[in-house]
Amino acid sequence: MFRVRVRAPGGDEGIFHVQPSARVRDLVHPVARWLRKCDGSVRLLYNLTRFNYDDTFEGVDFQDGDEIDVFIEQVGGKPVIYLLSPTPTSATVALALSRQWEFSALYPAVPIERKQGQDSVAWTVDVRPDGTLHDLRTGSDVAYLYWEATTCQARPLSPPPDHAANPGSSSSLAGEVFQPAAPDIRPSNSVLLAVEDAAKYLDTALLGMALHTEARTSFITYWLPAILRHKFIALRFLPQAAYEGAAPMDVTPVPDVMTRVFMLFRGIPKEDVDIWTSSSIERDPAIWRDVVGVDTARATDEGLFRVLEWGGMEVN
Incomplete structure (x- = not known):
């Protein structure tokens, strides 16, 4: 034995x-x-x-x-990418991943290139003014590009930084690195919610970050079953710069504005609620616009070429 x-x-x-x-x-x-x-x-x-x-x-x-x-293993769940253009446009979307995770699903399907342990893909699409995309490789008409990834590294690349209590402050954003294998969510950078409040809170927060109706609906309905498995959750949205380091994306031609919204959440046991209640950040969902860094005026300007991505991860 x-x-x-x-x-x-x-x-x-x-x-x-x-x-x-x-x-x-x-x-x-x-x-x-x-x-x-x-x-x-x-x-x-x-x-x-x-x-x-x-x-x-x-x-x-x-x-x-x-x-x-x-x-x-952590799963980056259903990041989807919308391309919105006022005129017909041909575009290439190139997406890479840090070495801490690898692609597990793609739609439309495209080849995955793996070099030195790092995955990357590229879609070439025709963008129509009604928001639909025509994928040139598969001939599919889609509403968005979809990807999912799983983590593949046993330990974080480096210890997560100790951010300030206010995640919207400059000191809290400086130097943050999103490590998919060791996502950082704790009372000082997240908000505690009872699950019955989560859908309304998310809808308000996402609206404040300029997600249109279909994007907000898809986001909430995708994550709601996982959220409802808990009584309480803590959630946060990542600063775009921190997320970009883990999943850099290049779009050609360069869009006028790019908005990337990625949520982390985890279930909180009832016995830990007091700890999170006493230390969690301000509950106002409007704070996330500044934390993520969304230019709402440009992100909602239908005369501009815009890229919008949303995704998330339930932290195990």
């Missing part, structure tokens, strides 16, 4: 026992139960390398008492 030391992302350690002939996948469920996560979000790493779950412990030269790291 092997004794397996399992180290959780927060540093907690658990001890599990397995037969040397057991397959690595047999350990996933007990570890997930210990961490109160679903099996599909748990990744096990040995010497910072992902296991082949069909391997046996003795087959990978595992030794009694060796340590396994747990990586909780």
